[in-house]
Amino acid sequence: MSATTMPRAWVRHSLGQRLLRYMLWLCMVAATVWAIRSIEIIPEFLADAPEQMADLLVRMWPPDLAHYYPSVHAAMIETLHIATLGTLLGIAMAVPVALLAARNICHSTAANLVAQLILVSSRSVNALVWALLFVAIFGPGPAAGTLAIAFRSIGFVGKLLAEAIEETAHGPVEALEAVGAPWGSRMLKGVWPQVQPAFWGIALFRWDINVRESAVLGLVGAGGIGVVLDDAINFFQWPRVATILLSILVVVILAELAVTRIRARLL
Numbered sequence: 049m050s051a052t053t054m055p056r057a058w059v060r061h062s063l064g065q066r067l068l069r070y071m072l073w074l075c076m077v078a079a080t081v082w083a084i085r086s087i088e089i090i091p092e093f094l095a096d097a098p099e100q101m102a103d104l105l106v107r108m109w110p111p112d113l114a115h116y117y118p119s120v121h122a123a124m125i126e127t128l129h130i131a132t133l134g135t136l137l138g139i140a141m142a143v144p145v146a147l148l149a150a151r152n153i154c155h156s157t158a159a160n161l162v163a164q165l166i167l168v169s170s171r172s173v174n175a176l177v178w179a180l181l182f183v184a185i186f187g188p189g190p191a192a193g194t195l196a197i198a199f200r201s202i203g204f205v206g207k208l209l210a211e212a213i214e215e216t217a218h219g220p221v222e223a224l225e226a227v228g229a230p231w232g233s234r235m236l237k238g239v240w241p242q243v244q245p246a247f248w249g250i251a252l253f254r255w256d257i258n259v260r261e262s263a264v265l266g267l268v269g270a271g272g273i274g275v276v277l278d279d280a281i282n283f284f285q286w287p288r289v290a291t292i293l294l295s296i297l298v299v300v301i302l303a304e305l306a307v308t309r310i311r312a313r314l315l
Contacts, residue, residue: 104286111294112287120276120292124299127272130190130265131258134197138258139251141198142205149210152218153239167210170203175261179270190271197258197265205254212246213239248314252307259303263296 061069148154149163178196186192221238229237266274273296280288 107286108290110287111290113291115285115288115291116295120273120288120295123266123273123276124295126190127262127266127274128259128299130193130197130270130272131255131262134194134262135201135251135255135258137194137198138201138254139205142202142209145202146206146209146213147235149206150213152214152216153235163206163210167203167206170199170201171207172203173200175200175265176268179265179268183269188269188271193262193265193270193272196270197262200261201254201258204257205250208250209243209247212243212250216242245314249311252311252314256303256307260300263300 145163145166148159149167151160154160154163175196178199179192182192182195186195216239220242221234224234224238262272264274266272266276267278269275273292277289277292280286280292
C-alpha cells in the first residue's frame with residue numbers, strides 16, 4: 049500500500065438504518081412500477097418508434113435554407129427580443145422581492161414569507177403555462193411571451209439574488225449605518241459592491257435560459273420562432289422544420305458563447 053492510498057473505512061449500519069435503506073429502495077421500485085402502469089405505454093408504438101423517427105429524419109433532410117429569410121429570420125429576431133425584454137422586466141421585478149426575502153436586509157418575518165411565496169410561485173409555474181395564461185389575457189403575440197418570460201424569471205433571479213445578499217458581510221453596512229447613512233446609501237455602498245458579480249452572473253445566465261425557453265412559447269401562441277415552427281409542422285413542411293430547428297440551435301450556441309465571453313470580461 050502506497051503512502052498516498054487511504055485505507056478503506058468500513059461502517060456498520062444499525063438495524064434501523066438498514067431497514068430505512070430497504071424501505072427507500074422499495075418505495076422507489078413501487079413508484080417506478082406504479083408510474084409505468086399508470087401512463088399506459090403502448091408497446092406497439094415503442095416498437096415502431098425507430099422506424100418512424102428514421103422516416104421523419106429522411107423527410108427533414110436536407111434542410112431547405114431558402115425558407116430562412118425573411119419569415120424564419122424575423123421570427124428569430126422576435127424571439128431574441130422576447131427573451132431580452134422578458135429578462136429585463138423579470139430582473140426589475142425580482143430585485144425588490146429579493147430584498148424582501150433576504151433576512152439580513154428585511155427583518156420582518158411576514159415580509160420574508162410573502163417574498164418566499166412569490167419566488168416559489170414563480171418557479172413552480174412553467175413558462176408555457178405562464179404563456180397560456182397571458183395569451184388568454186392579452187391575446188396571441190409577443191407581449192404574452194415577454195410577460196411569461198418575465199414572470200418565470202422572478203423566482204430564479206430573486207432566489208439566487210436573495211441568497212447572494214444574505215451571504216454578504218455585514219461590516220460595511222454597519223459602518224455606514226454608524227455614520228448615519230440612509231437606507232439607500234447603505235444598499236448602494238455596502239451591499240451592491242458585494243453582490244455585483246453574482247448579480248451579473250445571474251442576469252446573464254437567466255438570459256441564456258430565456259433564449260431557449262422563448263423559442264417554444266410560440267407553440268401556444270406567445271410569439272417568436274415557435275409560431276413559425278408550429279405552422280411548419282402542421283403543414284408537414286419538414287425541410288422548413290429542419291431549417292427552423294437548425295436556426296434555433298445556431299442561436300442557442302451563439303448565445304452561450306456570448307454569455308461566456310461577457311461573463312469572463314465582467315467577472
